[in-house]
Amino acid sequence: MTDTSNISDFKSLIMNSVSRSLNTIFLSKAAFCQTKQKLNPLVLSGASGAGKGTLYGMLKSRNPNLFDLSVSCTTRKPRPGEAHGVHYYFINHEEFQKEIDQDNFAEHCLVHGNFYGTLQKQVFSFMDKGKICVLDIDVQGAEKVHKKFPSWNYVFINVPSLKILEQRLRGRGTETEQQIQTRLTNAVKEIDSKNKLGFYHEILNDTQDQAYNDLTTYLKKQYPGVPIN
Numbered sequence: 385m386t387d388t389s390n391i392s393d394f395k396s397l398i399m400n401s402v403s404r405s406l407n408t409i410f411l412s413k414a415a416f417c418q419t420k421q422k423l424n425p426l427v428l429s430g431a432s433g434a435g436k437g438t439l440y441g442m443l444k445s446r447n448p449n450l451f452d453l454s455v456s457c458t459t460r461k462p463r464p465g466e467a468h469g470v471h472y473y474f475i476n477h478e479e480f481q482k483e484i485d486q487d488n489f490a491e492h493c494l495v496h497g498n499f500y501g502t503l504q505k506q507v508f509s510f511m512d513k514g515k516i517c518v519l520d521i522d523v524q525g526a527e528k529v530h531k532k533f534p535s536w537n538y539v540f541i542n543v544p545s546l547k548i549l550e551q552r553l554r555g556r557g558t559e560t561e562q563q564i565q566t567r568l569t570n571a572v573k574e575i576d577s578k579n580k581l582g583f584y585h586e587i588l589n590d591t592q593d594q595a596y597n598d599l600t601t602y603l604k605k606q607y608p609g610v611p612i613n
C-alpha cells in the first residue's frame with residue numbers, strides 16, 4: 385500500500401515537473417515572439433500647432449512602454465537646454481552628408497541652411513524592440529517617408545479652423561508674430577496637400593479627449609492584439 389502510494393507520488397512529481405518545464409518553454413517562446421513582433425511606425429503629421437506633440441504626449445504617458453518618439457538629426461547648433469540624443473542628435477555637416485550619401489535617412493530636408501533628418505536605423509531599432517516608433521514630422525517630410533515606406537501608418541492631425549489654429553499657436557506662446565503668420569500660411573498649403581496626397585488617416589483635433597479617442601480607435605485597428613490605452 386505504502387509502495388504504491390510512493391510510486392503514485394513520484395509519478396505526479398515527475399508529471400508536475402515536466403508540465404512546469406513545458407510551460408516555461410512555451411511561455412518563453414511566446415515572450416520571445418512578442419519581443420520580436422515588429423510594429424509599423426506611426427507618422428504623425430499636420431500643421432505646426434495642430435496638436436501632434438500633445439497627442440504623442442498622451443500616447444506616451446498612457447502607454448509608456450509601447451510608444452517612442454524618433455529623435456531627428458540636425459546640423460543646427462543646440463539651443464540652451466537642448467540635449468544630444470534627447471531633443472536632437474546634433475551632428476556636423478560632414479557627418480550628415482555621409483548619412484545622405486549612404487541613403488540612411490527616411491527623410492531629410494534643408495531649412496535656413498541647416499539639415500534635419502530621420503535616420504532609418506533609429507526607427508528600426510525601436511521596431512526591433514517591439515515598440516511603435518512615432519515620427520512627428522511635417523507634411524513634406526511625411527511625403528518623402530511615404531515614398532520609401534508606404535506600409536507605415538500615416539495620420540494627419542487637423543484643426544477645426546485656421547482661427548482655432550491661430551488661437552492655439554498664440555496660446556502656446558512659443559512663436560513670434562512673424563512665425564505665427566508663417567505657420568498659418570503654411571497650414572493652408574499643408575491641409576491642401578494632405579487632400580491631394582490621399583494616404584493619410586485624418587484625425588480632427590477638436591477637444592483633446594475626442595481626438596485621443598479617435599486616434600486610439602484607429603490605432604487599435606492598425607495594431608490588432610496590441611493593448612493600447
Ligand SMILES: Nc1ncnc2c1ncn2[C@@H]1O[C@H](COP(=O)(O)OP(=O)(O)OP(=O)(O)O)[C@@H](O)[C@H]1O
Nearest residue numbers: 431432433434435436437438552556589590591592
Ligand atoms: N484639442 C486641443 N484643444 C485646445 N488646445 C490644444 C488642443 N490640442 C493641442 N492644443 C494646444 O495647442 C498648442 C499646439 O499644440 P502642439 O504643440 O501639440 O502642436 P504641434 O502640432 O506639435 O506643433 P509643432 O509642429 O509646432 O510642434 C499647444 O499649446 C497645445 O496645448
